[in-house]
Amino acid sequence: MTKGRASNAAESNNPEVRSWTRLAAIGALLAAFVLIAIVVVGGGSGGHTYRLLFQTGGQLVQGNQVLVGGRPIGSVESLELTDDSQAEVRISTDEPLHEGTAAVIRSSSLSGIANRYVSIVPGPDNAPEISEDAVITGERTTSPVDLDQLFNTFDEPTRQGLRDFIEGSSAAYAGRGSDANETFKYLNPALSTTRHLFEELSRDQTVLKDFLVSSSRVATAVAERRDDLSSSIANANVSLEAIARRNRALDRSLVLLPPTLREANTTFVNLRFTLDDLDPLVADLKPATKDLAPFLRELRPVASKAVPVFRNLRRTVRRKGGANDLAETLRDLPTLRASADSVFDDAVDAINDSEPTIRFARPYAPDLVGFASKLGQVTAYYDANGHYARVMPAATGAFEYNGGQLDPTYNNPGQLFDFFTGTPGALDFFIRCPGGSTQQNSGWPAPTDHPFTDDGNLLAGGQAPNPKCDPNQVPTGVLP
Numbered sequence: 001m002t003k004g005r006a007s008n009a010a011e012s013n014n015p016e017v018r019s020w021t022r023l024a025a026i027g028a029l030l031a032a033f034v035l036i037a038i039v040v041v042g043g044g045s046g047g048h049t050y051r052l053l054f055q056t057g058g059q060l061v062q063g064n065q066v067l068v069g070g071r072p073i074g075s076v077e078s079l080e081l082t083d084d085s086q087a088e089v090r091i092s093t094d095e096p097l098h099e100g101t102a103a104v105i106r107s108s109s110l111s112g113i114a115n116r117y118v119s120i121v122p123g124p125d126n127a128p129e130i131s132e133d134a135v136i137t138g139e140r141t142t143s144p145v146d147l148d149q150l151f152n153t154f155d156e157p158t159r160q161g162l163r164d165f166i167e168g169s170s171a172a173y174a175g176r177g178s179d180a181n182e183t184f185k186y187l188n189p190a191l192s193t194t195r196h197l198f199e200e201l202s203r204d205q206t207v208l209k210d211f212l213v214s215s216s217r218v219a220t221a222v223a224e225r226r227d228d229l230s231s232s233i234a235n236a237n238v239s240l241e242a243i244a245r246r247n248r249a250l251d252r253s254l255v256l257l258p259p260t261l262r263e264a265n266t267t268f269v270n271l272r273f274t275l276d277d278l279d280p281l282v283a284d285l286k287p288a289t290k291d292l293a294p295f296l297r298e299l300r301p302v303a304s305k306a307v308p309v310f311r312n313l314r315r316t317v318r319r320k321g322g323a324n325d326l327a328e329t330l331r332d333l334p335t336l337r338a339s340a341d342s343v344f345d346d347a348v349d350a351i352n353d354s355e356p357t358i359r360f361a362r363p364y365a366p367d368l369v370g371f372a373s374k375l376g377q378v379t380a381y382y383d384a385n386g387h388y389a390r391v392m393p394a395a396t397g398a399f400e401y402n403g404g405q406l407d408p409t410y411n412n413p414g415q416l417f418d419f420f421t422g423t424p425g426a427l428d429f430f431i432r433c434p435g436g437s438t439q440q441n442s443g444w445p446a447p448t449d450h451p452f453t454d455d456g457n458l459l460a461g462g463q464a465p466n467p468k469c470d471p472n473q474v475p476t477g478v479l480p
Contacts, residue, residue, distance in 0.1 A: 048093045049077070051135045057087035058105040058116055058144035065117045066091050076118065086138065091118060097130045098123035104142040116144065363434030363452035433469035 057079050066074035074093035082088050100123025108115045130136070151159060173180050201208055222229060243250055319325040323332075379387045433451035451471055 048074075048096050049133050050091055050093070050097060050130060051133065052089045052091060052103050052118070052141055053082070053135060053138050054087045054089060054103075054105060054141050055138060055143040057089065058146075060087075060089060060105060060116050060118070066093060066120060067117055068095075068120045068122055073120070087143075089118065093120075098125060098127040099130060100124055100127050101130065101136060102140045102142070103136060105144045107144065366435045432473040433471050436469070436471070436474050 060076055060079060062076055062078060064076040065072050066076065073095055074091055077090045077092050080088045080090070097120070102121040102123075104119045104121070105116055106119045108117065151162070154162065315325075317326045322328065379389045381388055381390060433453055435451035451469070451474060453469065453471055
């Protein structure tokens with residue numbers, strides 16, 4: 001053993017031996033790299049290259065997969081445009097292709113753009129292999145049909161209708177995906193049952209033809225009354241919404257419906273005998289009700305006009321809120337009566353005490369009303385400066401014209417009224433009786449009723465400063 005170790009040590013110390021050892025290691029490493037490169041490069045290229053001609057590239061890109069039956073066998077190497085405007089797609093595959101092979105560009109989903117792949121339909125295995133870099137022409141290839149190409153075949157109203165349908169479907173299924181999936185479970189049985197139904201319907205062609213003709217007539221009649229049908233559908237929608245809001249009450253009603261119908265069955269059986277007993281009564285009522293129809297026709301407009309009256313009466317009798325309707329007023333009347341018992345006596349005494357005052361003031365009512373109604377007419381005249389009033393001096397000779405100005409005639413302003421105290425008959429204009437500012441009424445039985453003379457006590461004959469009135473001091477003319 002010692003001898004062997006010494007021999008190995010001697011060989012390792014030999015420079016020639018060490019050189020050959022290094023060369024052998026480097027050669028083995030290079031061979032390993034070449035082998036790996038051959039495996040990698042050879043596996044990536046697939047070893048078989050073909051050219052496929054399509055009418056359109058269908059959004060293929062370099063690196064898209066080539067599949068056979070869903071299994072990858074290669075990839076797209078490049079895309080080029082031929083002289084005749086076709087898409088030449090160069091692919092590489094791991095397996096050779098046979099004559100009769102077809103190719104289709106497909107998309108893995110609708111949610112992407114460059115998610116296409118080439119689907120190979122291989123030819124028979126007993127057919128000759130296609131040569132390398134051979135061309136598979138357009139007779140054996142199929143270009144994809146994009147969704148936009150399908151939409152472009154529609155006119156604008158159809159595309160708008162399709163957009164509305166898609167938006168409506170999105171709104172209908174929003175938040176109801178699980179319910180929709182549960183519904184689709186029954187789609188296949190429903191379609192199968194529908195197929196059997198239509199097979200039975202089409203078995204007798206004559207009956208089906210008559211049914212279709214009758215249905216077309218019905219549809220025509222319905223189309224003529226589409227406005228009424230639309231209103232009926234709207235009303236039905238409102239009714240169904242109201243029923244849906246009361247689904248619990250509807251459920252209770254359906255639970256109570258069977259016993260109710262059983263009771264109703266017994267009631268209707270007994271009603272049959274009651275109707276037999278009512279026949280003589282109906283026969284006796286026919287003569288008495290022959291004029292009922294004209295009466296109801298005449299009553300109808302009266303009832304129509306009474307609807308707003310009763311509506312307002314309902315608001316008067318009962319309204320929301322407090323102390324604002326007739327019912328609450330009647331409820332408070334006993335309290336009001338108790339409070340008024342002590343007040344009415346005082347009110348009656350006050351009215352009795354005011355009767356002489358009212359009796360005295362009543363004759364002057366025409367003068368007061370005439371003053372209030374004619375006051376605005378005094379200033380009704382107007383010019384560029386605005387409204388003005390026409391006045392007439394009551395006393396004459398108060399001023400005299402002197403060289404373009406008016407000078408007072410009297411030195412003392414109190415002398416202006418000497419005319420009324422020193423001139424006989426000067427106050428006759430101011431001795432009208434109460435009510436003398438209005439004309440006499442031709443319908444009154446006697447002129448003595450107008451103006452008021454207090455049974456002759458106010459007739460002329462008195463002296464100043466308390467002259468009595470003159471009943472002849474009234475406006476001319478007679479009221480109709």
